[in-house]
Amino acid sequence: MLLYLILVTVFLAFVWLCESLRRKNAFAKNLPMAQPLKSFLGVDYSIMDMSDEERFEIMNDCFARFDRLFVFYTGPLLVLGVSHPDLVQRLLSHPDCLEKPYFYDFVKFDQGIFSAKYKLWKGQRKALNPTFNLRILHSFMPIFNECSKKLVQKLKTLPNGATVNMFRYTSHCALEMVCGTTLGSDVLEREGKDEFLHSLEEVFAIISRRMLSVHLYSDLIYMMTPAYWREIQARKSLRDFAMKILQEKKEAALSRKMDGTDLDSDPETEEFKKPQIFIDQLLTISENSRSFTDEEIFCNVLVIMVAGNDTSGLAVAYACLFLAMFPHIQERVYAEIVEHFPNEEMEINADSLRPLEYTERVLKETLRHCPVAANIARENIRDIELDGVTIPAGTKFTVSFWALHRRADMWGPEVHAFDPDHFLPERCRDRNPNAYMPFSAGARSCIGGRYAMLSTKVMLIHILKNFKISTKLRFEDMRYKFGITLKMSTDQLVQLEKR
Incomplete structure (x- = not known):
């Protein structure tokens, strides 16, 4: 009798779930669907068994076939x-579409701006915006130059004409940059830094795989996998x-305050001629306006380090690969670059970068072809209307x-085609301004x-000043x-010839 009641309860719950989903999704009945529901609860097991490359191609094929809104399913959702x-x-600027879906929770740095819920994110973003103003960014130029020079020296130790996976080197350089600007230039000299960097890569690799694996969305199932325990150890x-580091920074800030040598936050002061390290900025914010908890500082530091590493490292690696494929553009x-930086002694600063118009167009075309985040997700917190459809x-x-x-x-x-002239001023004027993000x-x-x-x-200037790049790809x-970020199925292999 008890078993019978359990089975009836499960059946009724299943019927209720299906009916609830049907009613909720009724608004989309007239929208084109990318694929039919092929199996139980809408889970397409053929897609689950596909490689990441095949999934990427299927996703892009769907977007290529449908001009405006269309429907697809992730499991039953x-x-x-x-x-x-x-x-x-309209979607990204809508005030009711600033929430991120539940699978961003897998990042678990939920006190940071990347995956924080809307209410927390709103206050944090307002407080953090000044820490990325141009004067502070320009103060990072010495760190960018120092790390780029170290990259060049590493590459020079390789045999002339050597084949290298460019992303391996640019990613490490970008990580050094973001470590220096986030935690301080001495962070990579500390004991335990190798384990820290390995753990950083490990955590986000695991998160990426989980986001792409619907069967691991359940915490109960995920906790029974080896990846869960690796993630726990890496996070620790x-x-x-x-x-x-945070504790040391807090003690140093307190000591300066007691000595009367507290950092001046006035943007016109001499202090802005030195790198304005992100973690120091967060501590300053905590004193002067919105108070950041230690957990919020920790989460934001880690997220910005990962985002900065992937964004800059991938962008330079792709730019090098494209320039290797198109030698006339590279030359x-x-x-x-040589016209504006004729010798090694010339300082690369924000002002000296402005005349590099063609280089800027090449980087923009690189990011057009290879946006670091090829896809993002959002969720609306209230009913909205989009393209004439009321969306719950x-x-x-x-x-x-x-x-x-x-x-x-x-x-x-x-x-x-890879054509930097896509970003000539006259072409940009005639194009929908929302076509490039x-x-x-x-x-x-x-x-x-x-x-x-x-x-x-x-980074790109330092590489091209010292090497001519070619590739067989x-x-x-x-x-x-x-994936979370756009990466190639193969290594980004290029050959480097010293200039």
């Missing part, structure tokens, strides 16, 4: 796909290392910047976009894989 520039802009290593960039609160959206940047109606018939858009866009462009330019053969 309905998701709306968006890649039309006007719809993307991160916390121990970062919290020790034009090199000529522009709690609906998940996926925005494809990959598809947005490949719309022929925005970029013309040569949309798939390398760092997302709206209030919850990437806070470090300008940081990424500055660090990327400095062909542009038309490039393949990518599905």
